[in-house]
Amino acid sequence: MPILNKDMLLCISLSGRPSNIGTRFHNYLYDELGVNMIYKAFSTDDIAAAIGGVRALGIRGCSVSMPFKEEVIPLVDEIEESAAAIESINTIVNENGRLVASNTDYEAIAALIASNELDPTAPVIVRGSGGMAKAVVAAFRGAGFDDLTVVARNVGAGSALAAKYGYRHTVDEPEPVAAILVNVTPIGMAGVDEDVLSFHADQIDAATVVFDVVAFPAETPFIRAARAAGKQVITGAEVIALQAARQFERYTGIAITADQVARASEFSRQV
Numbered sequence: 001m002p003i004l005n006k007d008m009l010l011c012i013s014l015s016g017r018p019s020n021i022g023t024r025f026h027n028y029l030y031d032e033l034g035v036n037m038i039y040k041a042f043s044t045d046d047i048a049a050a051i052g053g054v055r056a057l058g059i060r061g062c063s064v065s066m067p068f069k070e071e072v073i074p075l076v077d078e079i080e081e082s083a084a085a086i087e088s089i090n091t092i093v094n095e096n097g098r099l100v101a102s103n104t105d106y107e108a109i110a111a112l113i114a115s116n117e118l119d120p121t122a123p124v125i126v127r128g129s130g131g132m133a134k135a136v137v138a139a140f141r142g143a144g145f146d147d148l149t150v151v152a153r154n155v156g157a158g159s160a161l162a163a164k165y166g167y168r169h170t171v172d173e174p175e176p177v178a179a180i181l182v183n184v185t186p187i188g189m190a191g192v193d194e195d196v197l198s199f200h201a202d203q204i205d206a207a208t209v210v211f212d213v214v215a216f217p218a219e220t221p222f223i224r225a226a227r228a229a230g231k232q233v234i235t236g237a238e239v240i241a242l243q244a245a246r247q248f249e250r251y252t253g254i255a256i257t258a259d260q261v262a263r264a265s266e267f268s269r270q271v
Contacts, residue, residue, distance in 0.1 A: 008038055010037070014043070014047065022041060028268065051099070055099055060251055063091060064091065066132070066186070069130070078099070079101045080102040082104070086138045090135075103135055104243040104247050106138055108240075109239060112238060119179070120146075121146075121147075123179055125151055137162075147178075151176070177207070181204065181207045182213070183199065204229055208231060218237035218269065219235075
């Protein structure tokens with residue numbers, strides 16, 4: 001990586017629970033490609049002031065994670081279709097003081113649904129109703145899935161999300177079963193709920209595909225149980241690598257290869 005200098009561009013992430021994954025992913029590629037940029041993770045108690053800082057200080061790019069994906073909507077100047085369609089932002093690019101927002105989570109999930117050749121006739125359960133859940137549900141609808149249930153204890157958010165795409169909503173009881181299970185909650189994330197299964201064992205046994213968007217650790221209890229049961233799995237590590245790659249390309253204007261994404265992803269997950 002170049003020595004810090006006055007012309008170096010800064011990219012940041014804003015998250016309620018920052019990790020090193022994005023920081024290591026982007027900085028690895030800056031170093032490999034000789035890009036005069038640096039990436040740093042932050043949290044904040046004042047998202048409006050933080051986004052104001054992005055604009056005022058000429059910060060080139062900003063990744064947005066839970067719980068800020070919806071709060072930043074009124075703080076940007078332009079919202080691309082990937083974010084406008086689901087009313088959730090995860091990427092902001094600063095174009096000379098004009099903040100342009102998009103959602104690379106949606107793009108990554110749509111790509112994984114396609115590359116894993118998931119059956120659009122299969123029933124799907126999505127647990128969660130936040131910003132990432134919006135990206136997941138929209139991507140399944142975009143891929144032609146008609147049978148999907150949103151499971152969320154937040155009745156207002158869950159029912160609104162399901163209704164927007166013509167799907168069903170339910171709370172925790174009764175627990176449905178489906179061929180494709182998707183966890184879009186923090187359950188299994190390193191921290192308070194890291195040892196908790198996001199779906200019951202009988203649901204995992206009845207499924208054929210298990211998809212967890214939790215990025216760290218990639219091997220959540222949900223994913224470990226699914227592997228042990230011989231299920232097809234899609235991990236949060238795959239999601240975060242793909243979405244970060246698309247962010248990188250937006251921030252730098254440089255297209256990167258699948259091999260570069262894989263190397264950066266592997267590096268990002270090293271302790």
